[in-house]
Amino acid sequence: MKFIFSLSLALCFCSTGLSAKTQGCNRSPMPLFTNSEDNLELSYIPVQTIVRVASPRKNVENNPYFPYYAHGSGVLINYQQQTGFILSAFHVTYGREIVLVMLNDKYDAKRLFWARLVKEDQSVDLSLYQLIDAPKLNISADIYQGSDTDYGQDVFITGYPVTPKALFKAELFPNSRIIVREEKLLGEKEFNGFNLSIKPQIVSDCIDNGLSGGPAFNNQGHIVGINHSTDRFSDNPDGSFNGYIIHSSYIRKFLKQ
Secondary structure (H helix, E strand, C coil), X not given: CCCCCCCEECCCCHHHCCCCCCCCCCCCCECCCCCHHHCHHHCCCCHXXXXXXXXXXXXXXXXXXXXXXXXXXXXXXXXXXXXXXXXECHHHHCCCCEEEEEEECCCCCEEEEEEEEEEEEHHHCEEEEEXXXXXXXXXXXXXXXXXXXXXXXXXXXXXXXXXXXXXXXXXXXXXXXXXXXXXXXXXXXXXXXXXCCCCCEEECCCCCCCCCCCEEECCCCXXXXXXXXXXXXXXXXXXXXXXXXXEHHHHHHHHHC
């Protein structure tokens, strides 16, 4: 596994000893409430489509105090004109046939369901799952259909943060609420990340632990990317961090394959 520029995955892999610190963020997360009436400026972000994902270990008996391989985020989308599909990152779900998904309704009530693997592609760090025991859902976020070189636009990095300390408690879903970071889409970079075969897009600030697999929205509420990692540039003298997302152009190709 090759990591460049002190890669810090946006999800904590406590079992492998990788660092997932995102200290050095230039800005604090934006305030967000699940009831959009509480924050009209962010009402265009489809908060109800953002989910939490937990990937159980294949052999929980050998790891009773750390039964989850990973915690991350995801987003509800339509797939082949059907609802109830979760788009996330491969390094969150990592080939698990079944993952746990926590949904939130507009009253912030917790809803926990299983989802089964539909497809995955490690080379672009994407995975797709289908809810298998949930009622029919009528909520989903649309994939951005524009150019992947529309640099300079605002993007809103979203998901559920988590701390390494919380993971060691073996909690099913550590207690935290959705956060949003308003950032700029800066360009793309040759960067292997988590075994990528593509050039991910760079955003202007870090991506917090636990936001891996979560959606990056534009100001129309369309998915412009899936959160991948945070990376410290070796040539950045102030020590600030930048994040990487898998852009919607790769998402569209992944879903059509």
